[in-house]
Amino acid sequence: MVTPRPATPADVEELYRRHAREIHGYLCRRAGESGADLLGEVFVIALRRMNDLPAAELRRAWLFGTARRLLLAAERTTSRRRVAEHERVRVHDGRAGDASADGAPSVRAVREALASLKEPDRELIRLTEWEQLSIADAASVVGMRPGTARVRLHRARRALAAHPLLIELVQRPAEMSGRASGGTPGTGGTRRPAG
Template sequence: MATDEELLTRSVTDASAFEPLVERHSRALHGYFARRAPEAADDLLAEAWLRAYAGRHTYQASRGPARAWLFGVARNVLAAHWRGRERALGSVAVLAGEPSSDPWHAVDQRLDAAAVAPLMRQTLAELPAVERELLLLVAWEQLSPTEAATVVGIPAGTARSRLYRARTRLRTALGPAAPLSLTGDLS
């Protein structure tokens, strides 16, 4: 069975090599979109696959695993979606106090931890955007810190330190109410 990296590299000259990547990663990428923009998840997934296919020649195995590259494409598609929504809403969103290109307010409404949701929402919202994205990529998307670093475009060591800071802030804010998945070592 070919690895994702082999398939992605081979797909540049053999388009059929791209199909197994779609089969292997569609569910995870759809989950990524569904947790961040549920109303558009299907369309965003389709757009991500179109962009990944069109840009497959830009993948470099030396820069990280194919899975992280795909999540990077997904992140760019999501950012473009948010920018488009912002343009469509125009100044109405600014006057209403909505965030510019990171609609965290919509994501935080879907947190499962009902007992600590208000405090978790507040703490996550206060995190710098990159720290929040790293934490969510590792916790929700099950990416390794190194893969998450590739997605957000920072060095792996920097990602680990920012992820540590984000987890520490969350643990401190939640105190004894912290879910087990936050109290253990996720790196």
């Protein structure tokens, strides 16, 4: 059995060149502007742990796992700050912030549907759908066996497909396109010949 050689700074640089863009996208989708700072932390950890990095074919999943742990820590900190700020606003101003101002209704619907899933299932959806990780890599990131991840991912997809907000979201454009295909607006559905 051949023991893999420890990683070098050049190996970490290569990891950065190959995976920084996708890790940054993952972090920014989850943490917004903090994503760049978290990306730096991911690779600082990779440099510090050079001698402990997994085999080359597992390093991408390791980077996503490290990014996920940093995100979870940042989310806990942010959540504590939000609770404290909410309390301060409520106590001092007698009002609370509007938590529903997440942007477009479709974005809110997707966020709410995802929030209905358990955290590991949400993360499996994010990693496989948005980040395009294989089920095996996503399973490694969330710390479960690939077979378990495959079953949980299947169930999560079924739950999302049956979520009322997403069903409504999918049906709404179909209804609108059905109305729009009746002809030119303002002509009662009839087209006038050119000419």
